[in-house]
Every structure is written in structure tokens, then in C-alpha cells.
Amino acid sequence: MFLAQKSRKMGAPVPGTVHQQPQHRHGKRARAMPKILIVEDNELSRDMLSRRLRRKGYEVLVATDGQEGIAMAQRELPDLVLMDLSLPDLDGWEATRRLKKDAKTQHIPVIALTAHAMSGDREKAIDAGCDEYDTKPIDLRRLLSKMIRFVEDPEAAGTAGGEKSLA
Numbered sequence: 001m002f003l004a005q006k007s008r009k010m011g012a013p014v015p016g017t018v019h020q021q022p023q024h025r026h027g028k029r030a031r032a033m034p035k036i037l038i039v040e041d042n043e044l045s046r047d048m049l050s051r052r053l054r055r056k057g058y059e060v061l062v063a064t065d066g067q068e069g070i071a072m073a074q075r076e077l078p079d080l081v082l083m084d085l086s087l088p089d090l091d092g093w094e095a096t097r098r099l100k101k102d103a104k105t106q107h108i109p110v111i112a113l114t115a116h117a118m119s120g121d122r123e124k125a126i127d128a129g130c131d132e133y134d135t136k137p138i139d140l141r142r143l144l145s146k147m148i149r150f151v152e153d154p155e156a157a158g159t160a161g162g163e164k165s166l167a
Contacts, residue, residue, distance in 0.1 A: 034151035035059040037078040039069030039095065040113070041087050045136065049082070052140055066095030073105050079151045082143075085114040085125065093128045100129030109150040113138070 036058045040046040050060045061076055063069035067090045073081060081099065085092035092112065099105045112125040115136035125133045132146050 033057045033059055034079040034147075035061065035076065036147070036151075037061040037063065037069065037073055037076065037081045039063045039066065039081060039087065039092065040084045041065060042084070045084075045138075049138060056144070066090030066092060069095050070098055070102075070105075073099055073108060074102065077105070078108060080147055081108055081110045082147075083110050083112055083130070085112050085121075086116060093124070096125075096128045096130055111143070111146055111150075 036053055038046055038050055038053075038060060040049065040062070041064050046062055046064070050062055053060050061072055061078060063072045064087075066087045069081070069083065069087075070090075072078075081096075083092040083096055087095065092114075096110050096112070099108065099110060109131040110129065111132040111134055112128075112130040113134055113136060114121060114125075117135040122133045131150065134143050134146060
């Protein structure tokens with residue numbers, strides 16, 4: 001409990017939790033922003049990205065491994081998943097395959113994130129079911145342009161009809 005309280009005071013997300021949108025004084029939610037699930041085991045990367053996305057107005061969920069990411073995606077049905085590919089236990093490759101095989105989550109766009117951009121990784125990510133691919137360190141402007149295509153206009157992102165858009 002102390003760790004969760006300390007993390008909240010510092011503005012860091014607590015893994016496995018949901019950052020709620022602010023409410024108006026009448027108890028009504030502000031305009032709903034897209035819900036983004038970050039599946040990332042590196043605490044610094046996870047905290048930096050979640051803070052930056054919250055500042056942009058996104059609702060942010062965090063998971064620290066593939067299994068937790070799958071469970072959270074099934075429970076929360078986010079608008080988009082940012083999936084680190086190098087995760088402990090169940091890696092991002094397999095977690096994405098499982099999300100795309102599940103009728104409840106297969107429609108959720110997944111953007112693969114990796115610090116180890118090797119030749120062929122982009123194609124491997126597509127084969128695993130990722131809808132887009134981005135490298136670390138994260139260039140927020142580049143990542144946001146990819147995210148926006150999926151959360152604001154999914155038809156324009158090329159996800160309709162099973163096509164992948166990997167420009």
C-alpha cells in the first residue's frame with residue numbers, strides 16, 4: 001500500500017491499475033479520451049511514456065508483462081495497446097498473438113515497441129499480429145502520429161478487412 005501511495009504521489013502509474021479521467025464538478029466525466037494500454041517491463045520507460053500520454057489527455061493503463069497485459073486487455077478493452085516485445089515470462093510477440101486470436105480482443109490495434117530493432121523484426125511483428133511497429137527510444141511525435149491513425153480513424157489506419165498499415 002505504501003508503495004502504491006508513494007508512486008501516486010510521484011505521478012507514476014502503479015502497474016495493474018487504471019488512471020481515471022478527471023470528473024467535472026457535477027460528477028460527469030470529461031469527454032472520453034482513448035484508453036491506451038502500455039505493456040512494458042522497464043519502469044523508467046513505462047513511467048515516462050505513461051506520464052507523457054496522460055499529459056496529452058489519454059487514459060492510461062499499465063501492465064508489466066505479457067500475461068498481465070492480456071488479462072488487462074480482456075478486462076478493460078483499451079482502444080490501443082503499446083506492446084514492448086522484450087518482456088519477461090510471456091514476451092510481447094506471444095502476448096500479441098494471443099490477443100489477436102481472442103475474439104474479445106482481436107479488434108484492438110497493437111503497436112509493437114522495441115529497443116532491439118533487428119532486421120526482420122518489423123515483418124515478425126506483423127506476422128505476430130501487430131498493426132504497427134515503432135522503435136525505442138520513443139520519439140513521441142512519431143509514436144503519436146501512429147497512435148492517432150488507430151484511435152481517431154481506425155478505417156483510415158488500414159485495419160479494416162484485415163489489412164495492415166505499416167508505412
